[in-house]
Amino acid sequence: MIPSNKAFDGENFYEYDGKTFYRWYHLEKLGEYQVRLKIISTKSNNLQGIAMFFSDFKGSISLNGENLQILKGFKHYVFKDGQFPNNEMLFVVHAKSGHLLFNNASQEGEFFRCGAFGCAFWIENISENHLRFHCNDHEYDDDFDDLIFDMIITDL
Numbered sequence: 001m002i003p004s005n006k007a008f009d010g011e012n013f014y015e016y017d018g019k020t021f022y023r024w025y026h027l028e029k030l031g032e033y034q035v036r037l038k039i040i041s042t043k044s045n046n047l048q049g050i051a052m053f054f055s056d057f058k059g060s061i062s063l064n065g066e067n068l069q070i071l072k073g074f075k076h077y078v079f080k081d082g083q084f085p086n087n088e089m090l091f092v093v094h095a096k097s098g099h100l101l102f103n104n105a106s107q108e109g110e111f112f113r114c115g116a117f118g119c120a121f122w123i124e125n126i127s128e129n130h131l132r133f134h135c136n137d138h139e140y141d142d143d144f145d146d147l148i149f150d151m152i153i154t155d156l
Contacts, residue, residue, distance in 0.1 A: 021120045025133070025151075026055075028099040032092075032156040035100075037079070037149055039087035044137050044146035047107035049080040050089075051114045057098035063091055078105050078112045081147070092156070104147045106137030113138040129153045 013022045027035070042048045053076045061068050064084065068077070079089055093100070104119050105112040113119055122144060124132040135147040 019122050021122050023103060023114075023120055024053075025102045025121075025123070025131075026099055027102065027153070029093075029153070030095045030097070032094050034154050034156060035091040035093060036152040036154070037089040037091070037102075038152075039081055040132070040148040040150060041145070042081050042147050043143070044106060044139075046137055046139070046146070047080060048135070048137065048147040049078040049083075049105045049107070049112060050147075050149060051076045051078050051103050051105040051112065053101040055099050055101055057100060058096040059094045059098075061091055061093050061100075063089055076114070078114075102151070104133065104135035104137070104149075106139075106146065108138055126150070 012024050012026075013020050037050055039048075039050070053074075054070055054072070057070055061070070071077070081087065103114050104121055105114040106119060107113075119136065119138055121133045121135040124134065126132055129152055131151045133147075133149050133151065134144045135149070136142065136144045137146040139146075
């Protein structure tokens with residue numbers, strides 16, 4: 001199994017060998033909450049990161065106390081391995097509508113590749129609000145340890 005656009009066949013997920021693999025994680029939650037992301041490990045020759053997109057998102061969001069601009073269209077933020085102290089990011093979200101999308105990204109040349117370009121992940125449920133993402137980057141292998149990160153979602 002190698003993540004590819006053909007394997008996903010235009011869908012966000014597919015089943016293989018008893019696991020569900022995803023291109024994007026859709027966080028469809030309204031109201032006030034926080035999302036804590038922490039990069040646990042990387043094991044790749046490519047710089048790894050976490051990409052965040054906005055889908056019809058209305059509201060506000062801050063990252064580590066700084067307001068983020070809500071991006072429109074197929075634009076995204078990439079939060080790179082080593083960019084933040086302890087590889088932790090704390091988002092405070094005030095969502096009125098829409099949702100956030102997260103996925104892994106890996107650098108190829110001067111660009112970052114993400115879900116549309118071969119990156120994929122499977123999700124381990126640590127607890128009700130704590131997810132662990134096991135990610136494969138854009139290179140054709142099946143290790144799913146190129147980036148491992150946690151997401152903890154807490155109501156405010």
